[in-house]
Amino acid sequence: METRDDVEEFAALLRRLKGRTDRSYGSLARRLNMNTSTLHRYCAGEAVPQDFAPVERLAAFCSATPEERLELHRLWLLAVAARQRVRAAASAGSPPAAAEETREAQETGEPEPAPATEPTPAPASTSASTSSPAPAPAPRPWYRRRRVLASTGVACALLATLGSLSALSTDRSSDAAADPHSSAGPRTTAPTAPHGSSKTKPSASSSPSAAGHGSSSPGANKAPASSAPGTGPTAAGKPATGLPLTWHADSQVWQGGCGHDYVIDKTPAQVPPPPVQQDAGSWAATQGAVHGRQTMVQISVQGRSSTAVVLEALRVRIVSRGNPASGSAYAMDQGCGGELTPRSFTVNLDADRPIARPKDGADSEHTIPAVHFPYRVSAEDPEVLLVDATTLAHDARWYLELDWSSQGRSGTVRIDDHGRPFRTSSIKGLPRYWYGTNGSGERQWVPYGD
Template sequence: MSEAEDFARLMRELKDRGGLSYGVLARRLHTSTSTLHRYCNGEALPAEFAVVDRFARACGASAAEAVDLHRAWLLADARRRAGATAPDPVPVPVPVPAPDQAAAAVEAEPERTVVVGPAGMVGRAAGTGPTGAESGARPSWYRRRAAGVAAAGLTAGAVALALLAVTGPDRGTPHAGAGPGAGIGTRGSGGSASAAATPSAPGAAPGAMPTDPATGTAQPSASSGGSATASAPASAPPPVPGRAPAAPLKAAVRSHVWAAGCDHAYLAERGPGSVPPPPVQADAPAWATAQRAVHAGSQIVEVTLHGTGGGAVVLEGLEVRVGARRTPPAWNVYQMSQGCGGGLTPAVFAVNLDAPRPLARPVAGNDAGNRLPAPAFPMRVSADEPVVLRVEAVTTGCDCDWSLDLRWTSPAGSGTLRLDDGGRPLRTSAATGRPVYGYALEQGRWAR
């Protein structure tokens, strides 16, 4: 049974036990009946964990059942992304054996093992207007489309919590440049040198793989099409004197997360006549790379963490590192939607990149009037208990390169996990006072 079929089976079991019809569940999930039917039949997979989370709660799933459903979705989504981004195989010429070699023993093809890490999760519903650049008064194209888009925004508004920490039966389950990824590095508690992948220059080839200075091995980085995972060995080797222990964590970083799955803005140097229509969120990394676009005003980053060893790892804190501050470029702002929203404002770690020493500040959320507690360290993560961190960074005054350092402790030692954009720093730029364009569907072009 494939990962998608296993996920669909769990959904059907919960639906049958809950006794709710597809129509009732679809209304609670803010999606269509036909779409929900396709999810339960294995014909489609939710793009966001928010739908899965609301489905589990609507069906009365226990904490253990919600964990199983979450894990099944992560595996199915990772398999889908791997299939979507896998390059076509390059044909290799095979020499034809001579007749006198026909009776030679045939060497068996070695077994190939493909390791696929879980993908991250998306979205928050923005109920307070557009994020990113300060656009001032809504342009005429926005006002004409607002009523029609509001209904569509409800579908995207069912998004997962910014911080999902599944810690067992006693806890409930809550979900520019190159593509997202995770560069792993460790820093021992004794102050040893960082083994994080060295960030490459902004113009480096997207396919380049950063190297771990401690081991000399290449670390995986993301393609422009989706999330990437980077992990330490499943079983940590014995500690080497003078070297920090390997991080017993596997991280999947998504750096192109849109509010409510539809609301975001990018800065791009090209004029509106040369910029293609806005993509859907899943295609945002490739679109932004092609336009050399930068996150405008704000950026949401989501990190899914799994333990790789047999024991639990304690996450102790999150630190923000601003590597560079430049004057924001005088480029155009391109809004990805004509407005959307919903009733869910997830809890996040909010970061003000303009502060002299930016901090990841816990902020509570709200779900249809119900307060969502702010995320708090320490947290526990293991192979069976994933944790999702959501960070929302904003700036009104700089073009900033930044990254996150996640401090962890395990029985094998302690260290720091570097979270960035596939070995490169995350980049967010202020966009105040820049021309703002939205895509006018009736005219098929960008308009102010």
């Protein structure tokens, strides 16, 4: 009972650390370079890693404190000792018990226990060998039979492959003899990569309808590749076609869910009360509002199938920069804030060559590691990227480019605002208002700070 308690206490701490990441077993296992079933067995208390390295990677990814890492190492030592006691007790068991131990080692990535050495019988005397027949040979152990069967299967596969190559060579020789005008050199086939799969970089002067291929809304312009069906090879062996991922971009994201500025060329009496963040898109469209000083873009990226798509890089493209937009700045917040700072990519739109730089997030107790490229996504493992772009001096129009690769193909998708560039304008020197209470107790737009 004590043995089981040691293993369960170690597994319980692993589960608590995993719970902080809000990730599935499959997603977390890929980040830790571990098999999904192996991680699940560790967290369920069904297995204990023989090496502390995978446990240390899990602790680092989950931002465990130094005290938690010490406790994790202590519990791991107790759990390993407990499992060793169980194996020692089962070492004298039947062959099925040994088979179960081997199966567990294969699933958890631990080395398979060496089979017990068979005792070598003592040589019989000459008189005994002449007087009695030799005993029948003992049947081979199960693990030797398995290796013999595996070797036989490999040999058969090699023979079949050689036979196919021989037949193919004979067919080509006969074709060459039948067609005297055919070339004697090796034949080349058409490239397997589909049209447009190479990385493309749309210029700033290209029209938004031709360059945008996002899936941010039903009215968004999409490239033909985005509407293509799945990305896996067909039954006839044809190469994969179409864009292997889909994305959705939302630029109406506020700091902490409540902090944001819009530049509107209207007087305060003409501007309606501020909306909640969920209604910001329609409210800003009706007011002709421009993002003031900051634009936060939340990008949801997901593969179209279980095949992994590697996100290679995220680039910023400036379309134009000019003088700040005219009007007044209207603040959506009242000094709100929160304890959670999401991880993001920060962009300085005033720089000569803006770069999306990864930035760690944080909650009240832990650091949330930033996203670093390359990064893998699939249909079962989507990812949300947050871009925080700011300007203090310009009215900037810009968009993003996301490079991807999958199954030997690569490409680039343009991420923009429904087929148009994102737009962010400085609020420096502009009148700024927030929705507060005037001297008569009425709610209206008042100068910021009053």
